[in-house]
Amino acid sequence: MADRRPLVAGNWKMHLLTAEAAAFCRRLAPALAGRAAEVVVFPSFPLLPAVAAGLAGSPAAWGGQDLHPEDAGAHTGDVSGAQLADAGCTWALCGHSERRHDHGEPDELVAAKVRAAARHGLAPVVCVGETRDERRAGATWEVLARQLGAVAGAAPPAFALAYEPVWAIGTGDTATPETAQEAHAFLRRELAALLGAERAAATRILYGGSVKPANAAELAAGADVDGFLVGGASLDPQGFSDIIGVYG
Ligand code: PEP
Numbered sequence: 621m622a623d624r625r626p627l628v629a630g631n632w633k634m635h636l637l638t639a640e641a642a643a644f645c646r647r648l649a650p651a652l653a654g655r656a657a658e659v660v661v662f663p664s665f666p667l668l669p670a671v672a673a674g675l676a677g678s679p680a681a682w683g684g685q686d687l688h689p690e691d692a693g694a695h696t697g698d699v700s701g702a703q704l705a706d707a708g709c710t711w712a713l714c715g716h717s718e719r720r721h722d723h724g725e726p727d728e729l730v731a732a733k734v735r736a737a738a739r740h741g742l743a744p745v746v747c748v749g750e751t752r753d754e755r756r757a758g759a760t761w762e763v764l765a766r767q768l769g770a771v772a773g774a775a776p777p778a779f780a781l782a783y784e785p786v787w788a789i790g791t792g793d794t795a796t797p798e799t800a801q802e803a804h805a806f807l808r809r810e811l812a813a814l815l816g817a818e819r820a821a822a823t824r825i826l827y828g829g830s831v832k833p834a835n836a837a838e839l840a841a842g843a844d845v846d847g848f849l850v851g852g853a854s855l856d857p858q859g860f861s862d863i864i865g866v867y868g
Contacts, residue, residue: 630854645674647857683711689732701740727770752787788829801842
């Protein structure tokens with residue numbers, strides 16, 4: 621994995637209430653001492669104050685699950701990068717497949733969100749991944765190249781890429797370590813073509829899609845797998861800690 625520090629991110633999606641988030645942080649924070657991996661959690665927006673209070677002083681960071689491309693304005697229901705930064709966020713998820721599919725977010729909008737994150741000092745985790753139909757149709761590399769190509773120029777140096785095959789998200793149908801490594805290696809070659817070899821070598825590429833404590837170690841063995849974006853299993857502090865612990 622070269623000298624890239626592993627990054628393990630938890631995407632809580634639309635789960636947990638304030639007291640549950642606070643309890644989660646009380647369990648997670650002490651479990652992080654001495655861990656090799658960098659850790660970030662992505663709670664839904666109303667939970668950010670509880671997470672900020674619960675993780676302050678711990679090695680973990682927190683971020684927004686989405687942001688609007690503009691910094692302020694008449695956008696009911698949206699949250700800006702400025703507001704995320706104001707809530708202590710240092711990360712933002714961009715282009716998660718549930719945003720792409722539930723909200724019809726096209727590549728250009730994802731790129732605008734990446735630019736907004738960068739303006740506010742938020743490191744984006746940019747999600748890319750093919751659907752099951754796209755994989756079956758042999759279109760995986762075309763889809764990944766298109767999604768990455770749309771955002772790479774907008775991405776600040778601190779960004780991380782997440783390979784999240786849509787067919788593996790929340791399905792229990794995890795990619796095999798070989799399938800994940802093949803896609804990660806492809807994405808790193810694409811990064812090199814788009815941003816140069818040095819940035820490609822420095823950029824962390826996370827795997828996401830039904831990662832569990834039981835499969836994290838074998839996935840982490842891939843040379844281009846630099847950590848995880850964990851959904852369901854990140855809701856259990858013990859399971860999430862166990863995944864983090866795969867890296868020592
Ligand atoms: C995700 O939400 O990014 C994700 C990978 O979910 P899960 O781990 O539940 O598949």
